[in-house]
Amino acid sequence: MSRMADFGNDLYTGKRSIDFVGKAKTWYAISAVIMLIALAGFGVRGLNLGLEFEGGSEFRVSTTQTSGDYQQEATDAVREVAGPAASANVTLIGGNQVRVQTEKLPETEMNDVGSQLAQTFGVQASDVTQNTIGASWGASVSKQALRALVVFLVITAALMAVYYRNWKMSLAAMVALAHDMLITVGIYTWSGFEVSPATVIGFLTVLGYSLYDTVVVFDKVRENTSDAFETRRQTFAESANLAVNQTLVRSINTTVIAVLPIIAVLAIGFARVGPGTLLDLSLALFVGMVVGAFSSVYIATPLLVHLRRSDADVVELDKVASRHHERVGDRTPATVGAPAAGASDAPSSPLRSSSGTTPARGDGAEARVTPSPDADAEQTVTGRAVHRYAQSGPRNQPRRTPRSKR
Template identity: 35%
Template sequence: MTLTSDLYNSRSKIDFAPIWKRSLPISLGLVVLGVIITSVFGVNRSIEFEGGALFSVPVEQSVTVGEVRDVVGVPQARIQRIENADGSSAMRVQIPTELASEFDRVGADLNAVLIPGEQISRDTVGPTWGSQITQSAVRALVLFFIVVAIYLAIRLEPKMALGALVAVVHDLVLTVTVYSILRIEVSPATVIALLTILGYSLYDTVVVYDKVLENWIEPANRRKKYSDLMNESMNQVIMRSVNTTITTVLPVASMLIIGAFLLGGDSLRGFAIALLIGLLLGTYSSIFVAAPLLAWIKERYPDPLPEKI
């Protein structure tokens, strides 16, 4: 039998233990590094979170970001070139809310690079609205963690809830780190995508944990080390996790490549990127973070066999 056949028939004998010994410290190191990077460089928050004014200026292909920056004359301005699906170009100029006195002057000066006959669009978000959006996003994430922790503690067990939440935090931190490094704009759509991928991450982890719990109550498995039982259970469900990820990643990748890049759907880009990164991280964390972490906790703090599931 080939490895592929064994995997699909839940007969594989992959020894995950040596991999897990490396994956946990590596993942921990990446999370710490991610927190440092995000703390130092921050994230590129959209106007909905920061407040301010956002100008969209149709420009000729020859106009550069540097030229627009010279016209704007505001060092704190964020300027980005947008390439539309029809071949036209535009500059997005975001001015922070603390420079509200400059909004009108910047809007007038941008006419110098505007294509004749076109118009400059302007959106303004007040600091109070931006603060409310930020607080709502944080509350949504906190509520998500509370509800998930309670449900998993009841449906599975508290230690499994802890392992699942650690894996979710791992995915969230690394996704935000990628956004920080690549300076991808974080918008309300990104927050929605993050909540979505946290759900997928939990799904993969719960699949693994549920199989472990199912195997653990079998009399023949009661004397096994928890790490050995986890290894056996992982071999039984790994292809289910991989197949779920593949079937989910393909449409997301299509949305990113076709919708965001080829058709110029800027609103889709941040959403699709967050989904793609999160789905891949969710699969990784369920196999290489949540599984070995639970085995480590169980072997150091064992508890009696549950009477029922």
């Protein structure tokens, strides 16, 4: 645990750094491949839309016990009435209820299917409930969800542009949201998970979580870049990368804490409860939160740096910071402490040795040896370093090393 704390502290102080911004092309390539696979899923398999979106008939059989072949038994019961070409989606809910979904059946066939299911599972006809859902209801839900999504994106983009006073930050956040949504839905296409109204609610919730995580990172980016514009010691990319490192541990902790209860719900849902609203919602949240945490760290900030690299103020900052790095880089350890031009190897003062220590006194007493903090700095006869403002006399007079009055 202490190692994790030390690792997070090193990231925050800059002692250790992960180059998220510098390796932006790598993250872009990884995301592009994943998004292409997600898009291919729409053409190859498509979404497994639930009964609420496609319409159809649903039967629920309340039974105290089920055999291992309950799915085949329910399918055979449906085909005995609707014909051998009929298909049925059979799932077990809560261990004591069998749900059978079919295409939309006429009322007479629905009654016959209900009776056949009751006979197959050995229950009363009253223990079998039946319901018909039209496709118009699903179309209405889809239309309202799409409208809510558009309104959400427009308002969010406008608020972020006003809050950060920079539309490019808003654009980077919107691209990250689109990235999260595409990958999340793509996972649903390839996995075959059913898309229900609860799943759509989960998708919208994922957008809010992803945006929240991105805003936290962007707040730190704005703080660091503002300091960089004042001090002129870091480039825009360096200050933004430092912000991502400083918020990395926080993003990981937040995601883990948010995902842990969802994992518990998923485990209970798959093991005991079965398909339902709770499972659909938690599954969408789990997939979306993991993808959202990835985009907040690896996509949003590198994209922001890429969008702002041609801004006049950023270009000027990078030039000044680069010159500062060159000046600092010229002060290599080999030049520190080297004698000045024309100086001999002899000590600069009879009372100061070349090693920067005070020699022993002539009376034989043991001298106090004081190491020099800086070999380039002037020192008094006692071995103390002279302040840099005291190394030059007034009005550019020759430097004079203070001497001891003893």
